[in-house]
Amino acid sequence: MNSVLPVIYxxxxxxxxxxxxxLLLSTVGMQVQAHASAEAFLLxxxxxxxxxxxxxxRMPGGSGMSxxxxxxxxxxxxxxxxxxxxxxxxxxxxxxxxxxxxxxxxPVDDELLIDTxxxxxxxxxxxxxxxxxxxxxxxxxARLSAREREVLELLVAGLTNREIGRALDLSPRTVxxxxxxxAEKLEAETLAQLVRQYAPLVxx
Numbered sequence: 001m002n003s004v005l006p007v008i009y010x011x012x013x014x015x016x017x018x019x020x021x022x023l024l025l026s027t028v029g030m031q032v033q034a035h036a037s038a039e040a041f042l043l044x045x046x047x048x049x050x051x052x053x054x055x056x057x058r059m060p061g062g063s064g065m066s067x068x069x070x071x072x073x074x075x076x077x078x079x080x081x082x083x084x085x086x087x088x089x090x091x092x093x094x095x096x097x098x099x100x101x102x103x104x105x106x107p108v109d110d111e112l113l114i115d116t117x118x119x120x121x122x123x124x125x126x127x128x129x130x131x132x133x134x135x136x137x138x139x140x141x142a143r144l145s146a147r148e149r150e151v152l153e154l155l156v157a158g159l160t161n162r163e164i165g166r167a168l169d170l171s172p173r174t175v176x177x178x179x180x181x182x183a184e185k186l187e188a189e190t191l192a193q194l195v196r197q198y199a200p201l202v203x204x
Contacts, residue, residue, distance in 0.1 A: 006121050007051035010034040011041045011067070012083070013059040017106070021054070021113075028114055038067040047076055050128055052101075052120040057084035057091065065094065072099040077127060079120035083108060133197075140186045141201045148182040149202070151175060155191065156199045 008030050012018045015036070022032045031051075035041035037059060053071070057064040068080055079101035084091065087105045095103050101123075102116050144152065147168075154164045161175045168175070188194045 005031045006125065007046075007049050008032045008117060008121075009041060009045060009051060009053045009078070011036075011038060011054070011059070011064070012056040013037060014056070017056075024110055025114070025117070030117065038064075038070075041067070047074065047078075049078075050121070050125055051078050052117055052124060053078050053080045054117065055080055055082055057082060058086060065091075065098065068095065068098050068100060077124065079124055081116060081120060137186075137197050137201060141198060143185040144182055148178055148185070151178040152182050152186075152194070152198060153202045155179065156195050156202050 008025055010018060010021055010025075010032055012021070012034075013036050018034050018036065022034045025032050033044065035044070053076075055064045055067060064082065064084070068082070071080060080099065081102045081104060082095045082100045083104050083106060085106035087103070092103045101120055104113065104116065141149075150168060151164055154167055159167065161172045161179065164170070165172045165175045170178075183189075183194065186194065186198060188197065
């Protein structure tokens with residue numbers, strides 16, 4: 001079962017750095033899961049867990065860049081922040097090209113690190129919230145009958161009940177009934193909510 005709190009996955013082979021960063025982040029309320037290697041991290045990593053990944057570049061047994069490539073191949077959604085004491089322009093360019101969210105140099109400023117991670121967490125939580133809302137919208141949309149989908153499509157297009165009735169050869173009263181049923185199935189209280197949440201599905 002996933003933790004309620006987001007997790008900062010910290011991967012760094014330097015014991016002192018790992019311990020000091022874990023302590024720093026815990027003092028501002030962040031939950032940290034620290035690992036000395038990519039292998040140790042992958043054994044406990046939960047792709048569904050909200051959070052962010054703080055990744056050192058140089059590690060024995062596999063570089064941080066190799067792990068970054070692997071995470072991107074896994075379609076991991078957690079933002080990856082690269083942390084290195086051996087920064088070069090080429091390495092920075094490669095990190096961003098490979099999908100890193102941010103690139104920080106050691107010794108990293110405490111406030112900069114905390115601010116970067118907090119922004120990364122907010123971004124990831126917002127993305128997860130949006131995806132969850134999209135999944136729920138699709139499930140509700142699937143409940144509609146073919147006729148209700150036709151009415152919804154015309155509603156989203158801006159037609160009135162009377163205009164929808166003429167387009168579908170229905171009485172305005174019948175349109176009102178379909179409209180009430182689809183609003184109930186979609187759990188939408190207003191026309192604005194219908195348009196905002198379901199226009200993208202109607203237009204597919």
